[in-house]
Every structure is written in C-alpha cells, then in structure tokens.
Amino acid sequence: MSTGIWAAVSGATAQMAALDVAANNVANVATPGFRADREVFAEALAGAMEGRGAEALRYGSLRSVQPDLSVGRIVHTGRDLDVALTGEDGFFVVRTPDGDHYTRAGKLVVTPDGRVTTPDGHAFVGTDRKPLRVPPGATHVGVSTTGALVVDGAETNARLLVVRFPNPAGLEKAGHVLLRAGAEAGRPDALEPALEVGALELSNASAVEGMTTLVTASRQFEMLSRVIEAFAQVERGASNIMGSR
Numbered sequence: 692m693s694t695g696i697w698a699a700v701s702g703a704t705a706q707m708a709a710l711d712v713a714a715n716n717v718a719n720v721a722t723p724g725f726r727a728d729r730e731v732f733a734e735a736l737a738g739a740m741e742g743r744g745a746e747a748l749r750y751g752s753l754r755s756v757q758p759d760l761s762v763g764r765i766v767h768t769g770r771d772l773d774v775a776l777t778g779e780d781g782f783f784v785v786r787t788p789d790g791d792h793y794t795r796a797g798k799l800v801v802t803p804d805g806r807v808t809t810p811d812g813h814a815f816v817g818t819d820r821k822p823l824r825v826p827p828g829a830t831h832v833g834v835s836t837t838g839a840l841v842v843d844g845a846e847t848n849a850r851l852l853v854v855r856f857p858n859p860a861g862l863e864k865a866g867h868v869l870l871r872a873g874a875e876a877g878r879p880d881a882l883e884p885a886l887e888v889g890a891l892e893l894s895n896a897s898a899v900e901g902m903t904t905l906v907t908a909s910r911q912f913e914m915l916s917r918v919i920e921a922f923a924q925v926e927r928g929a930s931n932i933m934g935s936r
Contacts (some may be wrong), residue, residue, distance in 0.1 A: 709908040712756060717901035724796025724868040725894035726758040758864050763795070764893035771841075772799040773835035775890040780855040781882050784816040785869065786807055791816065793854070793879075795892050796868040801825055801832050806838070813869075818850045818881065825849070838884045851886075854879035914934060 712728045719725040723806065765775045774797035776783070782793035785808075792813070799815060800808050807815045807823035813824035825842055826834050833841040838851035861876030872879065 704874055707908075709904060713904035713908065716896040717898060717905065719867055720894050720896050720898045720901070722894050723798060723891040724763075724794055724866055725896060726760060726795070726868075726870070727862065727894070727896035728756045728864065729759050730756055749814045757860070757861060758870060759895055760859050760862065761895050763893040765890050765892050767890045769889050771831075771889060772801070773797060773889055773891050774799065774834050774838075774851075775887045775892045776853065777885045777887055778882070780859065781853045782855070782870065782879075784852045784854055784879075785813040786816055786822055787813045787865075787869070789865070789871075792860065792865050792869040792871055794868050794870065797886070797891060799834065801829075805829070807832075809868075816852045818852045819850070823849050823851070834886065834888055836886050836888055838886055840867070851884065853882045853884035855882045856880075 707732055712730050716727045719727075731804055762779050765777075776795060776797065782795060783797060785792050785794055794809070796809065798810055800810055802808060802812075805824045805827060807825065809815070817823045823840065825840060825847075829842045834851065836843055837847055838853060840847045840851075845924040856872065856879055857877035858875055861873045862870040863873055865871040
C-alpha cells in the first residue's frame with residue numbers, strides 16, 4: 692500500500708477526532724465550570740528502522756486531548772450557594788469514589804442529611820480535608836466571599852478548600868466539570884480564595900469556534916475520504932493489471 696494512502700488515512704483520523712472534540716465542546720457551552728477540550732497531535736513515522744526501504748514507511752497521528760484551563764465568563768445567579776472563583780489558578784476540591792478531584796464549578800447543593808455536594812453528589816472538601824457538612828436543623832445556608840459556610844446568618848468555621856497546582860498543565864479531564872491531577876501537576880497547595888457569591892463561572896468553550904471547527908473538519912474529512920477512495924481505485928486497477936499478465 693502506498694505511503695500516500697496512509698497519509699490520507701492519518702489525516703481523516705485526525706479530522707474525526709477533531710469532530711468529536713468540537714461536538715463535545717459545543718454540547719457543553721452552557722455547562723457551568725466546563726473546561727473545553729483541545730487536541731494535541733504529533734505525527735509519527737514508523738517502519739523506517741525495519742530496513743525495508745521507502746515502501747515500508749507508514750505515517751500516523753498520535754493524539755491526546757488536554758483541557759483548556761482559561762477562565763470562563765462569570766454570570767450572576769442570585770443564588771446564595773452559587774460561588775465563582777475570581778482568580779485564575781484556583782480549584783475547588785471535591786471527593787469522589789476515585790479520590791479527590793478538582794473543579795471550577797461552584798454550584799453547591801445541601802442534601803437532606805447536611806452534606807454539601809456538587810449537583811452530581813460529590814462532596815465538597817473543607818480546609819480540614821474532610822467533606823463539608825452543615826448542622827442539623829439549618830434553615831438557610833450560604834457562602835461568604837472567603838469560602839466560609841454561612842448558616843442561618845452566622846459564619847461558621849467550615850470553609851471550602853481551594854487549591855492551586857505548580858503545573859496546572861498536568862491536570863486531566865475526569866468528566867465534564869471535574870479534573871484529576873496527574874503526577875506532572877505537582878502537589879496541590881491550599882489557596883486563600885476570593886469568591887464571588889451568587890455567581891457561577893460559565894463554560895470556557897466557544898460556540899462560534901466549535902461550530903467553525905465542525906464545519907471545517909467535516910469538509911476536510913469528506914475531501915480526504917475521496918482521496919482514500921482514489922488511492923484504493925488506483926491500487927485495485929494496478930492489481931487487476933498485474934493479475935492479467
């Protein structure tokens with residue numbers, strides 16, 4: 692098989708991946724705290740070390756998806772349990788069955804048994820490294836600008852844990868609004884938060900950029916598909932000629 696068809700297949704694979712990423716970003720434009728995905732491609736050349744000559748060369752594309760950690764726009768909701776981080780490098784800590792994860796989504800929910808969780812039921816972690824709880828019988832719960840829980844008008848010692856990482860690029864997606872810390876991220880350090888209460892940070896995905904990518908990737912995929920088919924026809928024709936001799 693010619694190296695040309697492998698290059699075309701590699702390009703088509705890359706465009707399919709770009710379509711998946713763009714579609715996911717567009718679908719989550721309205722998801723508070725969502726970090727847009729971005730693809731990182733690296734071209735790979737294999738077969739050259741096998742001593743089989745130029746016909747053995749194979750082109751491929753290695754891809755990975757990394758989160759875009761830029762800050763999203765903050766919108767006011769008026770809800771006392773909605774909080775937005777005003778700094779660029781902080782993350783709330785939430786406890787999941789897979790360990791502690793990190794998020795910019797500050798929509799807090801108080802369960803009937805007093806736990807403070809995300810809408811998906813993951814507990815927000817306090818500065819004492821334990822899941823946050825409110826006392827039984829509390830009738831109104833809010834959050835102060837420093838992250839302290841305010842219960843029935845009185846500020847408590849329970850406070851949201853906010854951390855930052857030496858290398859945020861080491862964070863990986865673990866769902867729509869959660870991140871996990873890889874070894875490259877380094878050890879998280881507690882951060883004195885500055886919060887905007889009654890507000891949420893929106894997704895940092897751009898609908899316009901996502902739709903543009905969808906259209907562009909679709910057209911390029913269609914073009915590369917035609918190139919692949921053309922190469923296939925040429926090879927079939929060559930095989931027929933060789934077979935008739």
